Amino acid sequence: KNEVEQSPQNLTAQEGEFITINCSYSVGISALHWLQQHPGGGIVSLFMLSSGKKKHGRLIATINIQEKHSSLHITASHPRDSAVYICAVRPGGSEKLVFGKGTKLTVNP
Amino acid sequence: DTAVSQTPKYLVTQMGNDKSIKCEQNLGHDTMYWYKQDSKKFLKIMFSYNNKELIINETVPNRFSPKSPDKAHLNLHINSLELGDSAVYFCASSLGGAVTSGGYEQFFGPGTRLTVL
Numbered sequence: 446k447n448e449v450e451q452s453p454q455n456l457t458a459q460e461g462e463f464i465t466i467n468c469s470y471s472v473g474i475s476a477l478h479w480l481q482q483h484p485g486g487g488i489v490s491l492f493m494l495s496s497g498k499k500k501h502g503r504l505i506a507t508i509n510i511q512e513k514h515s516s517l518h519i520t521a522s523h524p525r526d527s528a529v530y531i532c533a534v535r536p537g538g539s540e541k542l543v544f545g546k547g548t549k550l551t552v553n554p
Numbered sequence: 555d556t557a558v559s560q561t562p563k564y565l566v567t568q569m570g571n572d573k574s575i576k577c578e579q580n581l582g583h584d585t586m587y588w589y590k591q592d593s594k595k596f597l598k599i600m601f602s603y604n605n606k607e608l609i610i611n612e613t614v615p616n617r618f619s620p621k622s623p624d625k626a627h628l629n630l631h632i633n634s635l636e637l638g639d640s641a642v643y644f645c646a647s648s649l650g651g652a653v654t655s656g657g658y659e660q661f662f663g664p665g666t667r668l669t670v671l
Contacts, residue, residue, distance in 0.1 A: 478660070482595075488644060488662040529595060541610050542660070544597040 448472055449545035451532050457551045464519040466548045468532030471513065478542065479506050479517050480531040488531075491517070522552045557581050558663040560645050566669045567635055575630045575666045577645030585609075586628040587660065588620060589644040597644070603628055604650075632668075640670045 449470045458464055468477070479491040492499050492506040494515075499506050503522075508515040519526055532545040558579045567573055579586065587610075588600040601620040602610035608620070617633045632639060642665045648658040 480662075486642065486665050486667075488646075488665075490659045490661065493659045531597065533597075540602055540604075541599045541612070543599075546594070546596055 447546065448536075448543050449532055449534055451530075451545040451548050453548060454546070455549045455551075457553065458522050460523060460552055460554050462522050462552075464522050464526070464550065464552075466517045466530050466532075466550070468515045468517070468545055469513060470515075470532075470534045470543075472534070472543075473537040474510075474513075474534045475537045475539075476535045477508055477515050478533040478535070479515075480533060482529040482531060482547070484528065491530075519550075522550075524552045524554050527551050558645060558647055558661050560643075560663040560666050562666060563664060564667050564669075566671065568671055569635055569637060571635050572631070572633045573635060573668070574632070575643055575645075575668070577628045577630070577663055579626055579645075579647040579661070579663075581647060581649075581661060583647040583649050583661070584625055585648045585650060585658075586622065586625070587646040587648075588628065588630050589646065591642040591644060591665070593641070601628075601630075635668075635670045637670050640668055642667050 452467045476495045478493050481489045494508050503520045505518040529547040529549050531547045533542040561576050585604045587602045589597050591597050603622040606622045619631045622628045644665045645663040646660045648660045
């Protein structure tokens, strides 16, 4: 079992829908990252958080440290949001990131 | 203008060859990383350097050797390439390491797609 589990693996939505991607992890962490990998392959960091909630434009990330769970929300989804969204955690005291397997999001016009 | 650059973008080579991938960052970051993304798109850390010092060395074959001539560059040399080395290799950098700083956002290069025939 992977230390970081994401759900769903694949998600198809219609333009304008509210999207939620979930990430659960099994170890104590110092930080959690959400990354976006575009269809062309490039990876962009969306958020790094260790508590609470962060918002950037239409993207919102939340984390519950006690429940070892994070969610990434996309409001008013758009076809350009189509990408793979990857959750990664930094175990406490470690330098490295441990990655989930990603959630492939497709937003249809 | 590019923050983290890698060369080459594509690398096709025969089994048994030795090849290198180069990475450079112009962000003034102290920490650099190499990741491998397999055919199922799963990312895994390979190495990390902080100020030219190796701080992460995951269980990778010793055919893989990272070299950091200065904190802006982290190169990856692979000896005796095997079919299973085919993957996309990503370089990344961050302002600091995690243990001392609590962690920083990482900036990724565009990736190098390695195909071993």
